[in-house]
Amino acid sequence: MTRKELFKNTLRKSVHAWKLINELPLSDDESLMLRHFMDQPGFLDLHWRMFVPAIKGQGTEEQKQKWLPLANKMQIIGCYAQTELGHGSNVQGLETTATFDPQTDQFILHSPTQTSSKWWPGGLGKVSTHAVIYARLITDGKDHGVHGFIVQLRNMDDHSPLPGITIGDIGVKFGNGAYNSMDNGFLMFDKFCIPRDQMLMRLSKVTREGKYVPSDVPRQLMYGTMVSVRQTIVSNASIAMARAVCIATRYSAVRRQFGSQNGGIETQVIDYKTQQNRLFPLLASAYAFRFVGEWLKWLYTDVTQRLEASDFATLPEAHACTAGLKSMTTSATSDGIEECRKLCGGHGYLWCSGLPELFAVYVPACTYEGDNVVLQLQVARFLMKTVSQLGSGKAPAGTTAYMGRAKHLLQCRSSIRKAEDWLNPAMVLETFEARALRMAVSCANNLSKFENQEQGFSELLADLVEAAIAHCQLIVVSKFIVKLEGEIKGKGVKNQLKNLCYIYALHLIHKHLGDFLSTNSITSEQASLANHQLRSLYTQVRPNAVALVDAFDYTDHYLGSVLGRYDGNVYPKLFEEALKDPLNDTVVPDGYHEYIRPLIKQHLRSARL
Numbered sequence: 001m002t003r004k005e006l007f008k009n010t011l012r013k014s015v016h017a018w019k020l021i022n023e024l025p026l027s028d029d030e031s032l033m034l035r036h037f038m039d040q041p042g043f044l045d046l047h048w049r050m051f052v053p054a055i056k057g058q059g060t061e062e063q064k065q066k067w068l069p070l071a072n073k074m075q076i077i078g079c080y081a082q083t084e085l086g087h088g089s090n091v092q093g094l095e096t097t098a099t100f101d102p103q104t105d106q107f108i109l110h111s112p113t114q115t116s117s118k119w120w121p122g123g124l125g126k127v128s129t130h131a132v133i134y135a136r137l138i139t140d141g142k143d144h145g146v147h148g149f150i151v152q153l154r155n156m157d158d159h160s161p162l163p164g165i166t167i168g169d170i171g172v173k174f175g176n177g178a179y180n181s182m183d184n185g186f187l188m189f190d191k192f193c194i195p196r197d198q199m200l201m202r203l204s205k206v207t208r209e210g211k212y213v214p215s216d217v218p219r220q221l222m223y224g225t226m227v228s229v230r231q232t233i234v235s236n237a238s239i240a241m242a243r244a245v246c247i248a249t250r251y252s253a254v255r256r257q258f259g260s261q262n263g264g265i266e267t268q269v270i271d272y273k274t275q276q277n278r279l280f281p282l283l284a285s286a287y288a289f290r291f292v293g294e295w296l297k298w299l300y301t302d303v304t305q306r307l308e309a310s311d312f313a314t315l316p317e318a319h320a321c322t323a324g325l326k327s328m329t330t331s332a333t334s335d336g337i338e339e340c341r342k343l344c345g346g347h348g349y350l351w352c353s354g355l356p357e358l359f360a361v362y363v364p365a366c367t368y369e370g371d372n373v374v375l376q377l378q379v380a381r382f383l384m385k386t387v388s389q390l391g392s393g394k395a396p397a398g399t400t401a402y403m404g405r406a407k408h409l410l411q412c413r414s415s416i417r418k419a420e421d422w423l424n425p426a427m428v429l430e431t432f433e434a435r436a437l438r439m440a441v442s443c444a445n446n447l448s449k450f451e452n453q454e455q456g457f458s459e460l461l462a463d464l465v466e467a468a469i470a471h472c473q474l475i476v477v478s479k480f481i482v483k484l485e486g487e488i489k490g491k492g493v494k495n496q497l498k499n500l501c502y503i504y505a506l507h508l509i510h511k512h513l514g515d516f517l518s519t520n521s522i523t524s525e526q527a528s529l530a531n532h533q534l535r536s537l538y539t540q541v542r543p544n545a546v547a548l549v550d551a552f553d554y555t556d557h558y559l560g561s562v563l564g565r566y567d568g569n570v571y572p573k574l575f576e577e578a579l580k581d582p583l584n585d586t587v588v589p590d591g592y593h594e595y596i597r598p599l600i601k602q603h604l605r606s607a608r609l
């Protein structure tokens with residue numbers, strides 16, 4: 001499809017999905033599933049995942065009563081317009097202004113520079129009638145920082161932009177189809193007026209007289225919509241990873257290379273230890289991210305309930321966990337999808353393997369909802385704060401509770417003696433805790449050598465990111481272990497999941513060996529025992545690998561991959577796909593007479609001479 005066809009087809013699918021949601025009708029969870037199976041980025045994502053939650057989280061009761069019924073029935077379509085051409089990560093650096101005019105009781109929205117143009121919001125370019133816009137609030141010449149506003153963008157009769165608004169699509173993005181089904185947009189305001197009651201006023205108000213009144217809830221709640229989406233991105237990482245791993249595992253069982261003895265059958269590539277060492281940790285990650293995603297959903301629900309009761313105590317931890325896990329799981333998943341493509345050899349590079357499209361559509365997850373490095377730096381700040389409070393009498397809680405055992409964790413030595421000891425959850429956990437704590441404390445010690453903390457922080461950015469990643473990996477490992485301690489139906493299933501849990505943990509040790517050795521969390525002998533155990537775990541997972549990906553329950557239609565077909569009938573189907581290519585419509589290609597024939601004839605002539 002051309003871009004226009006792709007975009008229109010996605011509109012068709014989105015509207016059809018919405019029709020089904022109402023006609024059947026579907027519950028919220030089922031609707032989410034349906035939109036998920038639509039499997040293409042489109043305006044519904046932003047309307048439901050960001051526009052509606054922003055109003056719910058930041059609107060007053062009256063604002064919710066006015067706007068949510070319209071949004072819930074999709075009588076208005078909304079998007080989330082925060083990022084600008086000049087600033088995405090630095091939200092406090094946004095330039096769009098919303099100046100209160102007491103004469104008219106309106107805000108005047110204005111884009112003072114080119115870099116202040118909104119740039120990137122999904123659904124903005126061509127579809128949305130409304131947006132939650134983030135702009136600097138100015139009253140009586142005073143800048144109160146960035147606030148949210150509900151703004152109508154287009155005429156409800158003919159969809160034309162309202163006077164004072166310039167709007168459009170930002171152009172083609174990475175990949176062939178991928179995210180190009182979405183109308184990410186640009187938007188400029190030229191002194192565009194909105195009524196005062198369209199500022200989202202739960203967190204702070206502007207009175208009729210133009211007085212700015214902050215409320216007593218933390219300002220960070222303005223970032224609440226991002227926390228909510230980051231939480232969902234973690235579970236989505238598991239879904240995408242599982243999809244790539246399903247394709248690569250099934251194909252690795254079909255594909256054979258070398259190893260034929262006396263003309264016998266060749267070796268399935270899944271039997272090579274190198275293939276297992278690349279594939280099985282990704283399989284384990286798909287499960288690990290699913291379990292940590294379930295836990296994060298619980299944490300988010302818990303913090304939401306607490307916030308409703310004006311208990312803000314766990315907000316910093318919820319922010320750190322959603323930011324850090326979003327970052328860690330999306331980075332691992334995009335790398336994992338690319339690894340799965342390589343695991344499928346040359347055929348993985350074919351479009352019909354399903355992997356190039358999956359990669360192209362997935363990879364912006366490392367950037368949207370917060371650049372992955374910027375988000376880990378938020379975790380690092382949280383960790384540095386926690387370390388600085390150790391010994392103050394305030395015991396760290398939640399995911400940093402392990403830091404409360406700093407005295408022990410800073411000096412303990414791993415008691416692993418033989419390879420099987422690595423199958424002890426307490427020993428694995430302590431190894432990850434010691435590594436994470438020692439990295440965080442080392443950063444804190446280095447920071448303390450700087451007179452200026454901010455300057456020190458800038459200098460140590462790379463180390464801080466590594467400490468944050470170590471902390472996030474500990475969370476994933478610990479939540480996998482907690483999952484195994486709970487009820488899992490079927491002894492065999494539990495054993496398989498145990499194997500995957502240890503593969504996940506031991507492979508991380510192998511991959512980040514420098515961290516574990518330099519912090520003395522383990523010795524090089526213990527590291528080699530971990531490798532030994534890892535090889536044995538691969539052998540145990542091997543006979544169940546295909547069943548473990550079948551368990552994801554993806555249909556062939558959803559997988560969209562010739563290589564990942566359930567029936568393994570790969571080669572005839574690769575031919576079928578090839579023959580569908582428009583280049584094969586004719587035997588002699590278009591362009592032959594123009595370019596190929598004259599070239600060959602010229603050579604023939606010179607040969608005769």
Ligand SMILES: CCC/C=C/C(=O)SCCNC(=O)CCNC(=O)[C@H](O)C(C)(C)COP(=O)([O-])OP(=O)([O-])OC[C@H]1O[C@@H](n2cnc3c(N)ncnc32)[C@H](O)[C@@H]1OP(=O)([O-])[O-]
Nearest residue numbers: 082088089090091092220223224226227319368369370374
């Ligand atoms: C689905 C696909 C569609 C995609 C859509 C998008 O991409 S939409 C666009 C997505 N865009 C992005 O994702 C943009 C990414 N950038 C950002 O989110 C922010 O600008 C920032 C977090 C990087 C910096 O924030 P800042 O400039 O304010 O500076 P600061 O670091 O000094 O923090 C001050 C305090 O606030 C705290 N705190 C911060 N965030 C949260 C939170 N969410 N919750 C709670 N708390 C939070 C922080 O811990 C600190 O607390 P402390 O220490 O004072 O107790």
Ligand SMILES: Cc1cc2nc3c(=O)[nH]c(=O)nc-3n(C[C@H](O)[C@H](O)[C@H](O)COP(=O)(O)OP(=O)(O)OC[C@H]3O[C@@H](n4cnc5c(N)ncnc54)[C@H](O)[C@@H]3O)c2cc1C
Nearest residue numbers: 080081082083087088089120121122364367368369370373
């Ligand atoms: C597909 C897609 C959909 C999107 N949808 C929306 C949407 O619906 N609504 C919306 O408002 N936005 C949206 N965005 C924008 C997105 O949220 C931003 O692009 C993202 O937050 C990153 O910001 P940036 O582009 O300014 O990156 P930059 O911050 O400019 O990043 C550039 C580089 O600088 C580094 N960097 C930046 N700051 C620091 C720092 N403090 N320390 C160290 N390194 C740093 C980063 O790590 C990165 O390597 C979307 C983006 C994409 C790609």
